[in-house]
Amino acid sequence: MMNEAIPAVTPLVRSLPATIPFVGPEAIERRTGVEFRARLGANESVFGPSPRVVEAMRQAASESWSYGDPEVHELRLAIARHHGLPPEAISVGEGIDGLLGLLVRMTITPGDTVVTSFGGYPTFNYHVTGHGGVLVTVPYRDDAEDLDGLLAKAKQTRPKLLYFANPDNPTGSWHEADAVERLILETPPETILILDEAYGDLAPPSALPAISLLRPNLVRFRTFSKAYGLAGIRVGYAVGDPSLIAQFDKVRNHFGISRVSQVAALAALSDQDYLRETVERIAAARQRLSQIAVAAGLRPLASGTNFVAIDCGGDGAHARRILEGVLRRGVFIRMPGTAPLDRLIRVTVGRDSELDLFAEALSGALEEAHVR
Amino acid sequence: MMNEAIPAVTPLVRSLPATIPFVGPEAIERRTGVEFRARLGANESVFGPSPRVVEAMRQAASESWSYGDPEVHELRLAIARHHGLPPEAISVGEGIDGLLGLLVRMTITPGDTVVTSFGGYPTFNYHVTGHGGVLVTVPYRDDAEDLDGLLAKAKQTRPKLLYFANPDNPTGSWHEADAVERLILETPPETILILDEAYGDLAPPSALPAISLLRPNLVRFRTFSKAYGLAGIRVGYAVGDPSLIAQFDKVRNHFGISRVSQVAALAALSDQDYLRETVERIAAARQRLSQIAVAAGLRPLASGTNFVAIDCGGDGAHARRILEGVLRRGVFIRMPGTAPLDRLIRVTVGRDSELDLFAEALSGALEEAHVR
The missing domain is CATH 3.40.640.10 (Type I PLP-dependent aspartate aminotransferase-like (Major domain))
Incomplete structure (x- = not known):
């Protein structure tokens, strides 16, 4: 309806949804009013640049x-x-x-x-x-x-x-x-x-x-x-x-x-020296993140990136409950949107302090998800 | 010929020239080997941000x-x-x-x-x-x-x-x-x-x-x-x-x-205070730049921007000779590419020191252009 007013816009563009491929963590913070304590959802490098x-x-x-x-x-x-x-x-x-x-x-x-x-x-x-x-x-x-x-x-x-x-x-x-x-x-x-x-x-x-x-x-x-x-x-x-x-x-x-x-x-x-150091730090953090998943009874997938996808062992609804529990506890992570990958949550590596926050949030979210 | 190898590229894009709408001053410097002493060609604000x-x-x-x-x-x-x-x-x-x-x-x-x-x-x-x-x-x-x-x-x-x-x-x-x-x-x-x-x-x-x-x-x-x-x-x-x-x-x-x-x-x-100050500085510099043009025997156009277009009083070839003379003297300016606007050179306002450089370069370029 609205678009009828602008005939100059092509039918193709008029037909597109006004979606954003990824919702930013800032938008989630604005919506929930909770500020994230750890930003582990956008596959950024918390170790930062040189x-x-x-x-x-x-x-x-x-x-x-x-x-x-x-x-x-x-x-x-x-x-x-x-x-x-x-x-x-x-x-x-x-x-x-x-x-x-x-x-x-x-x-x-x-x-x-x-x-x-x-x-x-x-x-x-x-x-x-x-x-x-x-x-x-x-x-x-x-x-x-x-x-x-x-x-x-x-x-x-x-x-x-x-x-x-x-x-x-x-x-x-x-x-x-x-x-x-x-x-x-x-x-x-x-x-x-x-x-x-x-x-x-x-x-x-x-x-x-x-x-x-x-x-x-x-x-x-x-x-x-x-x-x-x-x-x-x-x-x-x-x-x-x-x-x-x-x-x-x-x-x-x-x-x-x-x-x-x-x-x-x-x-x-x-x-390039700094890059090499960072790659090592990311590899170490990836290992620790995988251990956190295992300790929580979940299955981490092998990763060649700066994140670990963790199989929550259920369906999409189950993984989403865990995701939301983690988000509510102030840790920003994401998950794939389509089956069968939506069994996974995707967690970017972080410093030890951030991974501690994630481990705690995951534990709380899992407890909550199983109680329901 | 080259593009025949990439059939996936649309005929439209294949037909386009690989032009750049504006050549940057850096490219001119690389080509001529002369580093500009004043950058007055891209309608930037030399007064900078707040x-x-x-x-x-x-x-x-x-x-x-x-x-x-x-x-x-x-x-x-x-x-x-x-x-x-x-x-x-x-x-x-x-x-x-x-x-x-x-x-x-x-x-x-x-x-x-x-x-x-x-x-x-x-x-x-x-x-x-x-x-x-x-x-x-x-x-x-x-x-x-x-x-x-x-x-x-x-x-x-x-x-x-x-x-x-x-x-x-x-x-x-x-x-x-x-x-x-x-x-x-x-x-x-x-x-x-x-x-x-x-x-x-x-x-x-x-x-x-x-x-x-x-x-x-x-x-x-x-x-x-x-x-x-x-x-x-x-x-x-x-x-x-x-x-x-x-x-x-x-x-x-x-x-x-x-x-x-x-x-x-x-x-x-x-x-916004800084913006107001800058707008005033630009207006003053615009006036001085117009005076430089008049003093050189050229006609500045009235301007509501941060640049002044100066009518060189001849055809495109004449204006281009002046432009090139100014460039050679280390002052970056530009000119429109099509007639009848190509009688003009376009000079961004600058600090007094930069406008001095332009005045000097313009004077030299004009002398050279008339001698030829």
Whole structure:
């Protein structure tokens, strides 16, 4: 009804729901009036960025009167050097979310097919639906993406895009590089394979195909939001064959990355020692988080990320009761929205003090859930 | 040729040139090897943001491990309060450029008509072309947008979008509020009027229609990039009827605005005293810049912005020689790309020291241009 008043808006956009792929913890706090004591739901890194990054951002703050470089030249060069690739193989964007949106816009017209896992990354689905694409989904298998199933579906439907996250969100599972390489090589040539490696820095090195493996129909995504501890700056990048990467320049918001964010990402990249330390801290915290789940009688899934998915051993309603109990106790966590993954709760790693809070909240929530 | 290898990319995107709407000063520096001594080409505010903003950004830097609020709740509320409007009338985005891109995506399918001025804002045209829209242009008239001509063209072609900047970039001219109100009221109902008020804070108050004048087919854009001195943070906002504003939530990159940027914009908004001082400083600098042009024997156009367009009194080639002479002398300025506006050079206001540098560079460039 409301939209009848604005005929200029396309029928496609008029038909879209006004949903937000993820509700932020701030919105939950506003709704419940309870302030979270631990923020373990958005797969951010509580260990934060290198102190050198924070210092560089503070220095750069006073330069914010000027636009950041629209070519993101220095950062792009530094990323290329880091991977031993030409800068033409890199495009920097406003987080992987922003780059996914651009890639969907570059490829999808209404009615085009896209293959992904059922229960996979909601923000990708949001972009596909927003451009009128048709999602064809393949169920998870043993709480991991079904690589062979996805490949078979791609060969059958010849989609424009095939989405594969390695390691995966929300399960934390991963596939080994040789399997991923097979996926890359066997993806139909008319399909672009999206290899979302947001958690790549946190995965076993054996899970990552050589970054030099470029194909005109392959794009890999990396980010500063996870291991580098900089979710708040919104910087991610695409790695791919220069012929594909060049397309981003035709559609991106050239002045879209803030000056302070460019400085922050550059400083983060230059402190690889800090990254290594953080990866170790995250691995240790992941182990402790898994132990907390086991101690509570639940089953943690193996994870190559900065979070652990915990099987609550019941159905979606049961897991949701536990989730809500944990939230009520001031600990922000999330859970997948669709069966069968909705048996899981997803908990980001934290410092010992935060994991203590989670352990306590989980214990209380479980007690409450079983009493009912 | 190259693109034949990526059949998944749409024919539309394949057909687009890989242009950048504006080349950044950094790219010019890299090409020429000359570092600019004064940056007066991007209509940034050299007076910078309030010191309170810089302090708030420094404080927020260490919070960058966490995502910014995807609902941009606090900032949206503060903007709404500032204008005396409900928050549902506001959508915050990654600069006006980002919001223009979203609005075009919401409305334009290939072949749809868009009306704008010939020589108007290139980034808007970039988005329109990028979505397959067809630009119908109306020439400037006396170095100002031809309001009646645009309205007549809109009535004739019934476009999806009609773009009008007030004050205008690149001329600096403005129309009075009563004329703009007429444009608002007479725009065909099937057309959305974009009223780009990026420079609104710097215009004579008599140029701005009441912000409470909402229409389902009107969207106004404001920004923190100009008078607030925060081009580097990439925050702008749309003001409009809630029925239209709600559409942005269906297509935007919800986590796209950095945490530090949200904090910066909020702090900037809360220091209106500083804004008033800056507006005065800009007005004074604008006057001095006009005097420099007159002293050099050139004609400055009246400006309601933070820049002055200077008529070089010849053709595009003549103005370009002067522009290049100024650039070579280490002062970054720009010029419009299309006739007849390409008689102009566009110079952003600066501090006295920067305007001195410009005066000197202009004098040298003029001498050189006349000798040739």
